[in-house]
Amino acid sequence: MESYYAVIFTSQRTNDDNGGYAKMADTIEDLAKQQPGFLRVESTRNHEGHGITVSYWESLEAIRNWKVNAKHAVAQQLGKEKWYSHYHVEICQVMRTYSFQGE
Template identity: 65%
Template sequence: MNSYYVAIFTSQRTKHVSKGYASMTDEMVELARLQPGFISVESARDHEGHGITVSYWESLEAIQKWKENTNHQVAQQKGKETWYSKFNVQICKVVREYSFKGSD
């Protein structure tokens, strides 16, 4: 695979338990999968509410279009108002990749 880009979203959830967070997360993942230039996404959150989501994209333009998606903007606003006490986004270019897969 040639070089590609990642959007790394790290966050801290608020103490406020809010209905709709899980369903909105699922909706955003499904919506992202439909975006031109989307490759894949991985996400994890610990028991203290620290989370990381890494989405993989073919281009910077694809990431920008995702950021500008109307439904995604609604989710971003809800996140700022209710779900997150803080978050950070990093956009990076992957120029090399390697991996290991051992036998189980």
């Protein structure tokens, strides 16, 4: 595969509306998977609420289209209002990958 892009979203959760957050997170992940140019997503959050989500995309255009998706925009606004005390987004071009898988 030629180079592609990663969106790295790091965040700190508040204690507000845990049930609503989980439901929205699942909805948004399912929606992202349907977007043209989506490749995959990986996410983790520790017990203190610090999380990292990395989504992978074929192009910057696909990332821009996802950013302005109406349902995603609603989730972003709710995140600012209720679910995150802060977050940071980085967009990176993946130039090369390699891996190891033991037995």
